[in-house]
Every structure is written in structure tokens, then in C-alpha cells.
Amino acid sequence: MTSCRRILAALALAALALPAQSAGRDVSPLEAIGWKLFFDPLLSKPRNTSCASCHIPENGFESGVALGEGAYGDTLPRNAPTVVNLADAEFFFWDGRAGSLEEQARGPIENPIEMDLALDEAARRVRDEAAYATAFGRAGINDITIDAIAQAIAAFERGLATGPALFDKWLAGDRSVFNEAQERGRMIFFTRGQCATCHFGPNFTDGAFHNIGTGTADDPGRSKISEDDYDIGAFKTPALRNWKGREPFMHDGRFETLDDVLAFYNEPKTDALGQTELDPLDLSEQDHSDIKAFFETLNGPWPDLAPYEAAWQALQ
Template sequence: MALEKQRKFVRTLIAGGAAALLIHVGTVAAQAEDFVIEVPAGLPPVPFPADNPPTPEKIALGKQLYFDKRLSRDNTISCASCHDPGKGYSNADQFATGFKGQKGGRNSPTVINAAYNNFHFWDGRAGSLEEQALGPIANPIEMNLTLPEAVERINKIPGYKSQFQKIFGSDATEENIAKAIASYERTILCGDAPYDRFKAGDKKALSPEAQRGMELFFGRAACSSCHSGPNFTDNAFHNIGVGMDADKPDEGRKTISNLGGDTGSFKTPTLRDIAKSGPYMHDGSMKTLKEVVEHYNKGGVPNEFLDEEIFKLNLTPQEVDDLVTFMKEGLTSSNYPEHKMPELPK
């Protein structure tokens, strides 16, 4: 590249996927800030750690790792097994099935727009996508492969070994495996929904029912008190009265913060493409969005830690339906990332 050519735009497809990345190369030095992941309408720029800037090669490597079942002890489970592109980057079951058929006690959260999350996992125990990426690999009821074993296994695969050397200048390590997977996950973006087009001035983008639901969402139903901002989440934790009538309720965020007030609180999920990622809630207890709205309409399950934002809404059946229509119609993207499994290294 000639030095006088200050800018060059290169489009590259994620191997096997439908979503394109726009990589802006500013100078021949290609500094971190020169790489920008193209985002759909309605979303802000994708943030990333200073020590893990995105590149097409790193993203492609991360995608291979995301779909590779060799990162599980018995070679049967990948990240995509529980966060399936065809199932809203969740898995369509109440609980995911892990190593030897084991099941956890929480629903698989979607990876959609996880790039914008301040915390990861329902209880927020990971503060970055890099940290999150390694958790399921080592978890004994998920992929059940110790991280040293994972590193050793990846480095025995020549195709991976050469990629890590090219991208990171070293063999695979726990740190750069996490960086690669996180870089790929930051490209799983959903936006450019009818809601975004309506807000941009296209008043025909939403049906009358969806417009009524939107008015309720941002008004009397108070959904936006927690599902706020471009990603429809406040990135905070709330007790909304789910599962609090169980014999031993899941303590949620309290297990991480050790604060009594966090008992039964869980991270607010994004509502982008929410129609694709059911069942819903941290325990996967609600199969439909109508069940979700009806839960809020009744004011949740009363308990001493219930958030003040949760109260009886007294919505009519038509208003419940309108809210559901807004979420299904208004927040379903036109550019859903139907990523396919890439060819894996040998």
C-alpha cells in the first residue's frame, strides 16, 4: 500500500456467514483504531479492549473456535451448541445440554449484541467477552475441558497453530483463544429493525398494533425503565419476581456481589430479535413473549427483594397483545446474522 493512500476500504465476508464486516484501514501501520466493525442502523460503534482490536483474520479464527466441538472433552459440544445462530444465538430449550447430557439451572443467554454488554452471564460474573469466552470450556457440566488441555489440543492442530502464529505471533494460549472468540462474538449484531426505521422517519415501518405497543413500552407499561438505550437493556441487575416462589430460589447476582439486596436479581437481556431467542427469563420458565408480558402485568411474584419497577400494570388483553406485537415486529432485524459453520482447521 502506498503511503499517500491514506484510506482504503476492504469488505470481507465472515467465512460461511451472511454478515459483512467493514474494515477501515487508515494507514499502512493499521493501528487499532483503524479497524471498525460495520454496525446495523440503530446501534452505536462496537467497543473493544485496547489490547484486542478486531481484524478480519482474528474474527475468522474466533468463528472457527466458536463452532469447533474439539473444545469440549468428548468432541460433542461447541459454543454454537448452546448459542446457535439458528435459535437466536440461544438454544431453544429451557436449559442447555452439556457434557454427558448434564443440564445447568439457567437458560442460555443470547450472544446477540453481547458486544455492548457491561457484564456477561445472567449473574454478571464476567466483565468482558474475553473473560466469558473461557468459562463454558472449563465448566464441568458444559464443555468440561480444562483450559490447559484446550490450549494443548488446539496447538496440536496444524491449521490452528499456523493461524495463531500469524495473528498473535505465538502458539495458542488461554488469553489469545479468548481474544479470538470474543472478536468473533462482537460481530453478532442485530439492528436495522422496523423500530429503527420508524424512529428515522418511516412512519409506515410499524403496524398500528406495533405502534400502540411501542407507546405502551415507553409509557404506561414502563418496559423502558430497564430495557433502555439502543440495545434495549440498562446493563443492570433486577429482581423481577421470577422463580422467587421456588423452595430454594436462585440467588442470582447475590452469589457474585454478596449483597443481600441483589438476591434474585439477574442481568437485563437485550430485546433485539427477542422473538428468536425463547424460552425466556434466566430459568427459561416462559415459553412465549405473551407469558413474559403477562408476568409483568400481574406484578411478578411478590418477594422482599422485588424491584420497585415491578408493579401491576393492569393492561387489557389487547394491550398485552400490542406489546407482544411491538417486540416481535418492531425489534426483529432485517439483517439477522445467519452465520454458518465454517470449514475447520486440520
């Protein structure tokens, strides 16, 4: 695509962005069970690792390190992405190998270097806990299978949305909320910075796969799943809403800060694996700090987990 067409497409799609859902709604019984399971190390063979061990709420539901460790201390091959704002996502994992949150949840439980628990054993362990049996029963599920467990975890994750950010006020029509730097940064993001070619919509992701020059021979990304050479070096575009606290960035956590990311986009790698989609940007220092100012407007409140605890107690 030419830059001009890209920009027009980005502007049109940016206009479709809707504010994130705010918190404060009721927690369903299934979501409450999912919350309990998400924090329960019972789902790992040595009973020492829960989903929340790597998706830590205080770190934006990420691990806070480039490559985390599994139940036995093995280093993981990729950075843990967040689990918030995924309700509308179509693909999961950096290479999109899962097509739903239900399918995704099975992955880490049985992955030998993550939680290493056979799925039938996971179901048996949950079934044997009286508190889960009672809670699932109250949710109308009497047969606790791995499907039921995945369904509950997925329901919990689907409800995790961040609250409105300053950008949402701007989007709702109050243009006075941005200072000059934020407004300049917004323009760069949507026009000559070309960021919105891939980062657009409510969460600033197109949910698709792109080669931005971060692939390696060890990890070529999407092409291993799609078996399409076009996808060599492509990874899922991460959401930029509520980026703060989710450092380090990229599928391998190679960048510690937003400054590092912006420096990378300014001068894309020329020796990338496959064909990079990025053009050099020639951003000035002023542009760089303006984009950062705009990025500050994308952070809203993280989901409040207190209602889940209360909803779980109510099921007992």
C-alpha cells in the same frame, strides 16, 4: 423512583438508541479463528460439545430449550442467553459474574458440567492442530495460549450484530413504517407499561440487574456475586432486540411465549424473593396485543456467518 420520573428517564434514554450495526463488513483473521473455535467440539473434554451446541445460530444463538445439557448430559442450572449484540455489554452471565467476553469464554470450557476441559489442555489441543497454528500465525499470534483462544472467541462474538429492524427505520425518522397497533404498542412500552425503565438503549437493555420476582432460593441471582442483599432476586436485564427465535424466556426459560411474559408483567408476583421492582400494570387485552405488535418491529436479520467461513479458508 416514581412512575413519572421513570417514564421521563425512559423517554430520554430511548432517544439515545442507535440502530444496530449492519452486516457486510470485513471479517478479521482473529474473528475468523474465533468463528472456527466457537463451532469446534475440540474445546470439550469428550470432544462432543462446542459453544454452538448451546448457542445454536438457528435458535438466535440460544439453545431453544429452557435448560440445556452439557457434554455429559447434565441439566444446566440456567437458560443459555444469546451471544449476539454483546459488543457494548459490561457484564456477562445472568448474574454478571464475568466482566468481559474474554473472561466469559473460559467459563464454559472448564465448567465440569458444560465442556469440562482444563484450560491448559484446551490450549494444547488447539496448538496441536496445524490449521489453527497456521491461522493464528497469520493473525500475528505465534504463542497459542488460552488468552489467545479467548481473545479470538471474544472477537468473533463482538462482531455478531443483528441488522436493522423496522424500529430502526422509525427511529431514523420514518414514522410511517408503524401501523396503528405498533404505534400504540410503542407508547405503552415506553410509558404506562414501564418496560423501558429497564429495557432501553440500542438493544433494549440497561445492562444492569433487577428483581422482577423471578429469583428462587436455589438461584437468587446477582446477590451471590455482589454479596449485597439489595441484589437478592436480581438478574441481568436481557436484550429484547431480535427476541424472536430466542424462546423460551428468562434466566430459567420458564416462559415459552411472549404472551406468557406479558401476562406475568401484568400481574407481578407478590411473594417474590427479595423486593420486586414491578408494579401491577392493569393492561387490557388490546394493550397486550398492541405491545406484541410493537415487539414485531424489534426483529432484524441475524448475522450472516458465510463470510467467516470464507475468511477462515483464506487463512489456510
